[in-house]
Amino acid sequence: MELHLIIHGQKDLAGQLYRQLREAIDSGRLASGTRLPPSRLLAEQLGISRKTISDTYAQLTYEGVLVGKVGSGTFVNARAPRHERSQETFRFASQDNIDHWAGLNTRLSHPGAEGTARADFIGGATTRLQFPQEEWRRCVNHAMRQMNTPRGHYSRPEGLTQLRDGIAQHIAYARGVNCRLDDVMVCNGAQQALDLLARVMLRPGDKVAMEDPGYPPARLLFRMLGADVASVPVDAEGICVDRIPDGTRMIYTTPSHQFPLGMPMSPARREALLARAVELGALVIEDDYDSEFRYEGRPSDSLQSLDRHGVVAYIGTFSKVLLPELRLGYLILPPPLFPAVIRARQLSDWHSSTLPQWALAKFMAEGYLLKHIRRCHGIYAGRRERILARLAGDLAPWLEAVPSVAGFHLTALLHKDVSVPLLIELARKLDVGLYGLAPFYDQVPPREGLVLGFGAIDTLDIDPALDKVRNLLQQLG
Structure with missing residues (x-):
């Protein structure tokens, strides 16, 4: 060069x-x-x-x-002097829009490793200690051999056939999703799946209904694309279907493990939601982000498996079962939507990187994924039981767990007047990472509580960390 x-x-x-x-x-x-x-x-x-x-x-x-x-x-020379580049500030004609994007509060951005506490109850994160490094290395070597063939062409926007077939089989087995290979699109995580659906389904001013509390990045994405987001409250059975407004074009929901509260949507509410979507002509986005991990009761059907009219788009991700850095997820589309989303994908980034796709396809075909999920399930179940025991024990005067049967976070509601921001600040000084519930609310009056993730925290750190939290709660009232 x-x-x-x-x-x-x-x-x-x-x-x-x-x-x-x-x-x-x-x-x-x-x-x-x-x-x-x-x-x-x-x-x-x-x-x-x-x-x-x-x-x-x-x-x-x-x-x-x-x-x-x-x-x-x-x-x-490494000792050579450096001078900051001086550049006269230029104001673009679109500066207001630039400032709007730059000023977004992305509340769920994960900190780097240097920003986490020793005992961190962060949600949506896993630990590298559980990741099957040796098996993944063998699959990456297989991927390198596959890419060594003299192709030199872009890949398919919907993803590699081998991976799409593996995904279709996996979610049919694990979640009862009714799909074929041709319904699957590989995405760069669940967030890209949301972006593609919103670009295809919405125009500025169109109405989107989503749970409140709910997933802030989805809400921000819809609003930044010009949608009118209607915040719909949830109760013990899930999203309040009777509060979904007329004119809604798209409905975002997390029925298997409501984010962030954790309760599953009841069967009656699922049927009501599907009927309301058909009535409105609206697309339902089912974000099934971490329900491979289930601890109690009989498995619930995915919303997509109950759909008889083709109104549900199902989103899943490998960020929760493997590593977030892989940036691989998938989207199961109703057949009439597939050609449009393919075009949107081509204009967006064409396709996901093929190297991790080949590796993941091999990882699934060899049975490593199911083995890894079973192993993590046992670890997460133990951590969950420990946290629940403490919430029902010495932490009970302040905190009450929201019933939850899946995933690897749970929510505890405060029933005493305690300043959660102050609690979080004091805990951080003791090397304990806590996260409040209030930031997940939009229009509904927030309930105070904590979202306790147990994917990244070591099992042996849970009790010492919760001892510190109890002591702080005693000091704060």
Whole structure:
């Protein structure tokens, strides 16, 4: 790859070269440790003498900006001074829209590893200690061999056939979803699935109904695309169907494990929701984000499996059962929607990376996914039981668990007047990560409580962490 330098005319060649190299290094465009081209190659590239190149390199080396390493070449010195690039502020005609996007409060953004507490009850996160590294490595090696064939073409927008077939079989087995290979689209996580559906189904001003409390990134996405989001309250049976307004085009719901409260939607409410969707001509989005993990009672049918009119789009993700960084999820579409979503996908990012798709297809075909889910289920069940025992024991004067049978977070409601923000702040100082319930509400008056994730916290850290929480609650009242 050629170094981007431009020489004009035949005058002051050394000066032109010196100034451009010095500016590129001082601005940081050429980073510390960057190897510069040999003088012979750069001379051929620029059409000037090799001596001019060598003299300029020597001058910059004398100034401490470059450093020569015998047998290796000439490099940008790590001690070279850096200057912040100054640029006059320019206001775009669309600056109001830019500021609107930049000012969004993405409440569920996960912190980096350096931002987490030792005992962190963060939801939607897993620990790498459970991830089957060796099995995944073998599957990645298989993927590399598959990609070593001389194709050189883009892949299919809907995803690799082998992975789509594996997904269709998995969710039919694990969740009772009624689908075929041709109904499956592989996405970059559940969030992209939501984005594609919203782009195809909605125009600015169209009404979307979603649970309140509910999933803030979905609500923000719909609103930023111009939708009128109607916040519909939930009760012990799920979304209050009779509160879904007329004119609704799309309904977002989490029926198997209501997010964030945790209770499942009752069978009667599911039937009522489907009937209301048919009446409105609305699409129902079923976000089944973590219900592979179930701890009590008989499994409930997915909403999609009860659909007799083709009004449900089912979204699933591998972020919760494997790792969020993989960014792989899937969308099960009613057949009439598939061609439109394919076009939207082509215009968005064409397709998901094929390397992790090949690896995941092999991972599923070899039975590693089901084995991993069974192993995690036992771990999560133990953590859940420990948290529930504490909520029913010494934490009972302050907190009450919301009934939940699936997933790897649960919600505890406060029934004493305690400042949750202060509790969270004090717990963080004790290296305990807590997360409040109130930010998940939109229009419905929020209930105070905690959302306790148990996917990332080590089992041995749970009791010491909850001891600290109990002590803080005693101090706060």
